[in-house]
Amino acid sequence: MFAATFWTDASRARRSPVRKNIPAMTFTRKSRLHYAWIILAAACVLSVISRADSASFAVLIDPLVEKFDWKRGDISLAYSLAFLCSMPAMLAFGWLGDRYGTRTLMLGASLMISAGTVLLGMIQELWHLYVLYGVFVGALGNAAFMVLLPVILTRWFNRKMGLALGIYWAALGSGPVIFAPLFRWMVETRGWESAFMVIGIAFGAVLLVFSWLIRTSPDEMGLSAYGAGDAAQEKQASGAAVSLRSVLTRRPVWLLTGCHHLGCAGHAVILAHGVSMATHHG
CATH class of the missing domain: 1.20.5 (Single alpha-helices involved in coiled-coils or other helix-helix interfaces)
Incomplete structure (x- = not known):
């Protein structure tokens, strides 16, 4: 959260003034749907899917104990590693997003989460879990979305920014409700390896599609932020x-x-x- 807050303030002054006309925007202009709402919808999907593995960790402990006879404390260390490694990862992704743009980073993070989830189904040793879940998926893959998406929303919304962020965080809370039961059911009915193979491929496809819809700022599409015509809010948003x-x-x-x-x-x-x-x- 700290990394996201700092990146929001520091990067606003460096937005690219270049405006480009993007043909994909035609349908939004004709329907009068501002692309900011598409960004919000994509951000909600990305936040839910990208955190599905970490949100479902609790339902994976017992299957891991039964399959490998590992201790619960040893298994939960992977959960701790994901939090610890996320701190430098979020700072790094915040800096990289400000320097190189967000969509490329999110596409790369999508591949990391997808590949990491598939490989989780093939683990044989405890350290495999630490590396794949604690570092690859839980930290590096998740951090890109966690720190970049809220910042992108603040760039696309001058008006109704509070509503947009509220919808985003509310959607994030729906992740455990959806995916924790799904993970447990898949593991119990299809087996560990098959379940993670299917989930990893499906997650990767969804993340790649919705990451492609993301734009770092309205400037990339020749647009202004939603509600940017309001002079008072424009003055308040600038800094x-x-x-x-x-x-x-x-x-x-x-x-x-x-x-x-x-x-x-x-x-x-x-x-x-x-x-x-x-x-x-x-």
Whole structure:
């Protein structure tokens, strides 16, 4: 979240002034549907799918114990690694997105998640789980979407930005509801390897398609942000560029970062082991 906040402020001042006419925009202009809403829909799908593996981790612990006879604590270390490795990964993807654009990074992250999910079905050793889930899928693949998508939305919406971000985060919460039961059902009915093969390929196809719809900013399509005609909101949205050093000297930044960290640390333990605890206690 911190990386996304800083990247939002720092990159606004460096938006490309070049405007290009994109034929794919014809249908949105004719129907008066601003492309910002397509960006929002794509962002919602991408956020849900990209976090499906991590959102479903709790339902995978018992099948892993039964298949490999690993200890639950050893298995859950992969979950911890995903969080720890996400911190530098998000900073890196924030910088790379600001420098090279977001769509290329998301396409690459889509391939990482897809390939990593397929390979998870082929693991034989505990360290395979640590590398594929903790680093490849949970950190590198997920971080690209986690840090870039909210920033992209703030660029596309000047008006109704709060509504757009609210819809985005609400959609993110639907991921565990959909995919945790799906993962468990697939593993129990098709087996570990077959389940992850099907899920990985399906996820990869969806992520690639919706990542292709993403544009870093309206400038790339010769458009203005939704509601950009509102002079008051345009003035409010604009701001001077800030440096990382100036951000790090602000007390509220550290307070917000600390609150977010402690909140995640508190609920992550419950999320990782809640299903096993509930299952074994009836």
